[in-house]
Amino acid sequence: MSAPDxxxxxxxAAQAEMALVRRDTVAGxxxxxxxxxxxxxxxxxxxxxxxxxxxGEPDREAVRQAALSLCRMALQEAQADMLxxxxx
Amino acid sequence: xxxxxxxxxxxxxxxxxxxxxxxxxxxEWARRSVVVPEGTLVVDAHVHLGVDRDGxxxxxxxxxxxxxxxxxxxxxxxxxxxxxxxxxFRESNGRVLKAAGAHPSRIIPFCRxxxxxxxxxxxxxxxxxxxxxxxxxxVAQRFAPEGDECVAVVRxxxxxxxxxxxxxxxxxxxxxxxxxxxxxxxxxxxxILAHGGRGDHRALAVLxxxxxxxxxxxxxxxxxxxxxxxxxxxxFGTDRPYGDHAQALHLVGAAxxxxxxxxxxxxxxxxxxxMRLLGGAS
Numbered sequence: 537m538s539a540p541d542x543x544x545x546x547x548x549a550a551q552a553e554m555a556l557v558r559r560d561t562v563a564g565x566x567x568x569x570x571x572x573x574x575x576x577x578x579x580x581x582x583x584x585x586x587x588x589x590x591x592g593e594p595d596r597e598a599v600r601q602a603a604l605s606l607c608r609m610a611l612q613e614a615q616a617d618m619l620x621x622x623x624x
Numbered sequence: 625x626x627x628x629x630x631x632x633x634x635x636x637x638x639x640x641x642x643x644x645x646x647x648x649x650x651x652e653w654a655r656r657s658v659v660v661p662e663g664t665l666v667v668d669a670h671v672h673l674g675v676d677r678d679g680x681x682x683x684x685x686x687x688x689x690x691x692x693x694x695x696x697x698x699x700x701x702x703x704x705x706x707x708x709x710x711x712x713f714r715e716s717n718g719r720v721l722k723a724a725g726a727h728p729s730r731i732i733p734f735c736r737x738x739x740x741x742x743x744x745x746x747x748x749x750x751x752x753x754x755x756x757x758x759x760x761x762x763v764a765q766r767f768a769p770e771g772d773e774c775v776a777v778v779r780x781x782x783x784x785x786x787x788x789x790x791x792x793x794x795x796x797x798x799x800x801x802x803x804x805x806x807x808x809x810x811x812x813x814x815x816i817l818a819h820g821g822r823g824d825h826r827a828l829a830v831l832x833x834x835x836x837x838x839x840x841x842x843x844x845x846x847x848x849x850x851x852x853x854x855x856x857x858x859x860f861g862t863d864r865p866y867g868d869h870a871q872a873l874h875l876v877g878a879a880x881x882x883x884x885x886x887x888x889x890x891x892x893x894x895x896x897x898x899m900r901l902l903g904g905a906s
Contacts, residue, residue: 585646593640598632605630605871609654615847616878
């Protein structure tokens, strides 16, 4: 992954994380953008599932919490890549 | 698949249209991202029990189910932000102590107080009931860590041999000067700074270097913060019900890979460090 690609995912995932925490409706669009930005990366499937869940039932608390978990893991994957994690 | 997924009721996620089989696969992948050395005691150092004012809730039964599903041996638990009608947390502390009594091998009880509201009596009562430490939340209870009332509470906890877990994230106030002032007055305090100290990590990391009994928990922490710390200063935590075990284990796994932690370091982060801070008692 190139540094700009990783940084894009980190930025979008971090924005989506805080939107989910704040129960802001912008979380859905941000997750969708992050999922597209992360296609082909380890964070991609995590963000794709998070975006799908939030698109379906954005007001369910369990959905918000599960999407938050996936979003944070995606952020961690992208940050690890930027910090020099060896490919797995 | 267990009845719980990413810390949530799997049936609720299924009814909301989530692909629960895919989520179960992701959860298992996340758990496996940290290589747990054989014989490691895994301890979650940061769990809230009860019903928080903001609506988040976790019961002891659900916590134990989550521990079982994720291979976690024990959890340090304390009340959610439910100070009760007197504002002194005595009722919610009592509920946590009762939960620990019902699950003595799984739940290590901490009490929670508001330094401005009957803290000494609440701590005495909790100590008599078996509490092993103290949780303080300067943002929720609106106090300054370096204020006289908080210093007195930390002094009392330290005299009891208790570690003190401080919320240390998501606030506007600079935390470095506040905790510097606190530690100048109680230099032997054993502090657990939650969330990797993300509220002011760089300043707190510099401060902690001078105080060997100050550690950081991993709950909802930022990876760049964790990898810059010595692993012996890190304790595993989730912040349940705000975080979940799979995500928290994934974070430790990522940090271990990036920072190059060996098995001894991972064993310490996952449980050894918090048990040492608790005085080695089981």
